[in-house]
Amino acid sequence: MTFTLPKDRLRLAIQKSGRLSTDSLDLLKACGIKVKSAKEKLLLHADNFPIDILFVRDDDIPQLVMDGVCDLGIVGQNVLEEAALERRSAGTAGGYEVERSLDFGSCRLCIALPEERAYTSVQDLAGQRVATSYPQITKRYLEQKGVKAEVVQLSGSVEIAPRLGLADVICDLVSSGSTLEANKLRAVETIFKSTAALIRNQRPLNPEKAHALEIVLRRLDGVQKAAGTKYIMLHAPKASLEQIKKFLPGSENPTVLPLAGDDTKVAVHAVCSEDVFWETMESLKQAGASSILVLPIEKMML
Numbered sequence: 001m002t003f004t005l006p007k008d009r010l011r012l013a014i015q016k017s018g019r020l021s022t023d024s025l026d027l028l029k030a031c032g033i034k035v036k037s038a039k040e041k042l043l044l045h046a047d048n049f050p051i052d053i054l055f056v057r058d059d060d061i062p063q064l065v066m067d068g069v070c071d072l073g074i075v076g077q078n079v080l081e082e083a084a085l086e087r088r089s090a091g092t093a094g095g096y097e098v099e100r101s102l103d104f105g106s107c108r109l110c111i112a113l114p115e116e117r118a119y120t121s122v123q124d125l126a127g128q129r130v131a132t133s134y135p136q137i138t139k140r141y142l143e144q145k146g147v148k149a150e151v152v153q154l155s156g157s158v159e160i161a162p163r164l165g166l167a168d169v170i171c172d173l174v175s176s177g178s179t180l181e182a183n184k185l186r187a188v189e190t191i192f193k194s195t196a197a198l199i200r201n202q203r204p205l206n207p208e209k210a211h212a213l214e215i216v217l218r219r220l221d222g223v224q225k226a227a228g229t230k231y232i233m234l235h236a237p238k239a240s241l242e243q244i245k246k247f248l249p250g251s252e253n254p255t256v257l258p259l260a261g262d263d264t265k266v267a268v269h270a271v272c273s274e275d276v277f278w279e280t281m282e283s284l285k286q287a288g289a290s291s292i293l294v295l296p297i298e299k300m301m302l
């Protein structure tokens, strides 16, 4: 497929279906970018923002961005690292930058082996056949550990390789761990930790696109910042106000307001930059606070 890039619209590649697709679309939505979800479509235009979304296989995203077919991509750092190593070994340049790490899609690349097999250290892998869809990262790890093993590249269903006699061990992504469990495998080494990332092509963008990207990044930062932030409202006896303030996690200057009809208490409103746990609420209560409300914050711009 060949595409000509529109001059004034950003093009973003996201995973069509898989572990990152829903979160990627949700993130766009949270950034105020409206795309009508049409599963069968390959390319969608956002109605209210100069951005087009290309839906592709995750493994294709690094290349699409590095080659400049897309300006941006949301991809797992595992897939990105594998593609970058692949390019390096082929002697071609990187051509991308990571703009932001994202707070979803967390998983790890692990060496796993049949449950019943003993394992003491990575040296046990010497002479073994390792099935993986991540040959570059796997080879680098084995080399770093000084272990000579054979890497068998598979494009999918890596977890059944030991049962089929294709390999002795596997190196595959683990997220919840249920795939390993279902296949009676256990993870013994974590060789790469990953979350999703927003990447961009390295070449400078024209002014229209650069401006659009700036807005996307500002909104994205606002959404990500808000995700770990809560708004607390409570009533505090004036006498214990200072003590109560100490229990407000990560808040600098809470707003203190009078309470109609009660001279002895004030209302305290605070943005807390850390999670508010039940323990925090207990402490606030013990310090004299009442009517404690904790609200999620949707967006933030400081």
Ligand code: PRP
Residues within 6 Å of the ligand: 018, 019, 058, 133, 156, 158, 159, 172, 173, 174, 175, 176, 177, 178, 179, 180
């Ligand atoms: C990975 C991996 C396992 C599964 C592990 O595949 O190959 O099949 O996820 O997840 P779990 O620990 O939650 O069971 P992925 O969904 O990334 O598909 P892909 O490799 O085809 O992109």
Ligand code: ZN
Residues within 6 Å of the ligand: 057, 058, 059
């Ligand atoms: Zn994939």
